[in-house]
Amino acid sequence: MNLQPQQQGQPNSESYDFFRESSSITLTQRLQQLDEVDRKVGxxxxxxxxxINNLDKDKQISRSKMDENAKRYSKILEEDIMKVITDQLTYMEQLCVGAEHQxxxxxxxxxxxxxxxxLQRMRxxxxxxxxMDxxxxAVTPASDGTDDDFVRVEGPDPEDVQVLSTESDD
Known part of the structure; x- marks a missing residue:
């Protein structure tokens, strides 16, 4: 298993090439590949x-049989399982870092x-x-009680009261 960590920052051109190739694969195909990996893990x-059963029986197995089993195990693990999982993880890495694609x-x-x-800030x-409007x-009657005289209050603070019109029509 030869996995090299990706450097932080911009992905290199190899990852973009992989990404271009993998973007043509549909979700169904990706799920089928993962099902195949699941079968291979089984x-x-x-x-x-x-x-383990052979070792438990204390039965001697031939060296060629042991080598054959080890090679078969390694092939399934490295080629069939790790390659597909690495491809899927690379795709997910590209998807999650916001690389431009559909x-x-x-x-x-x-x-x-x-x-x-x-939108929340605008509301x-x-x-x-x-x-404030x-x-x-807000309009309040003047102190003399007539309807013709009004005091206009501007601003949210009552201390900032400005009298715009206090003259009466007498």
Whole structure:
């Protein structure tokens, strides 16, 4: 098993080549490949069980038979299982880091989250402006009790009262 860790940052051209090749594979094909891996894991478990049973019987097995079983075990593990799992993990890595392709869920979810945050902020700001507008249009009668004289209050703070008109029509 020869897995090399990916470097952080931008993926190299090899990963993009892999990605281009793997983007043509449908979800159904990916699931079929994983089903095949599951079958191979079951097969390798059967080989392991058979080997343990042979060792448990204290029966000598020939060196060629032991080598054959070891090669078969390694082939299934490295070629059939690890290769498919590595390919699928590489695809998922590309999918999750937001690489530009048609199936990128990261990009879609990030845009949705950003849009929702902007929408929430706009609703909040609109509410603040509406509240300020209501408070600035508040009209109270003047101190002499006539309907013709009004004091207009502007701003949300009652200390910021400005008298716009206090003259009476007498």
């Amino acid at each position: 097969e390798i478990m059967d080989f392991t069980r058979e080997l 199936d990128s869920m990261f990009r879609v979810q990030n845009k949705k989250r950003t849009t929702n945050q902007i 909040y700001e609109l509410g603040v402006f509406q509240q 209501k408070e600035s249009e």
